[in-house]
Amino acid sequence: MTESSALSPVPTARRGALLKFYFGPMDCGKSTLALQLNYNHGRQGRRGLVLTKHDRSGGARVTSRIGIGHEAIEVTDDLDLVKLVLSRPAIDYVICDEACFYSVRQIEQLADLVDEHGIDVYAFGLASDFRSVLFPGAQRLFELADEVCRLQVEVLCWCGRPGLLNARVVGGAMVRTGEQVVIGDTDVSPVRYQVLCRRHHRTGDLGDQTGQ
Numbered sequence: 001m002t003e004s005s006a007l008s009p010v011p012t013a014r015r016g017a018l019l020k021f022y023f024g025p026m027d028c029g030k031s032t033l034a035l036q037l038n039y040n041h042g043r044q045g046r047r048g049l050v051l052t053k054h055d056r057s058g059g060a061r062v063t064s065r066i067g068i069g070h071e072a073i074e075v076t077d078d079l080d081l082v083k084l085v086l087s088r089p090a091i092d093y094v095i096c097d098e099a100c101f102y103s104v105r106q107i108e109q110l111a112d113l114v115d116e117h118g119i120d121v122y123a124f125g126l127a128s129d130f131r132s133v134l135f136p137g138a139q140r141l142f143e144l145a146d147e148v149c150r151l152q153v154e155v156l157c158w159c160g161r162p163g164l165l166n167a168r169v170v171g172g173a174m175v176r177t178g179e180q181v182v183i184g185d186t187d188v189s190p191v192r193y194q195v196l197c198r199r200h201h202r203t204g205d206l207g208d209q210t211g212q
């Protein structure tokens with residue numbers, strides 16, 4: 001392999017591939033958009049791979065809250081994403097749902113897929129955890145992505161302000177300490193998550209919870 005420099009010509013096949021990161025709180029339609037994007041690219045004859053981690057279904061699937069789904073490859077902690085994608089024939093793009101949960105190394109592998117192999121990568125995920133602190137994977141995406149988009153699908157706090165942050169709720173009360181990743185909103189988990197505006201995330205006010 002020859003060494004490349006800033007002055008090396010860019011091979012045609014590699015020109016234009018992008019790493020894009022779409023982020024937003026829960027319920028803002030990230031998985032729905034991921035599946036729509038996969039559908040649109042597939043219709044144009046492009047070959048894609050769909051990855052996820054900790055999907056709400058608990059399985060190797062991307063599922064959206066409005067009821068659509070697609071089979072996916074579960075990203076385990078030690079999975080090498082470059083090797084995975086290159087093991088498939090002629091992949092044009094990769095959809096990465098729940099990318100906030102991928103490791104920093106795996107996010108860097110996504111950048112490698114774009115830069116070294118001309119494969120488009122569309123990553124979707126939360127930006128910050130229940131403490132309003134960035135997930136390491138999301139932080140790396142902010143640092144490396146060619147384009148970053150905040151998803152604008154309206155998601156509201158109970159007070160009507162824009163929902164920006166995810167609160168972790170245990171036993172009806174918001175908690176601010178604990179493991180960064182705890183799966184919630186399942187039948188077996190005592191943990192649930194609620195989207196709040198910044199003001200109510202700071203005060204821990206969950207509003208009237210009788211509807212939960």
Ligand SMILES: [Zn+2]
Pocket residue numbers: 157158159160161196197198199200
């Ligand atoms: Zn609020």
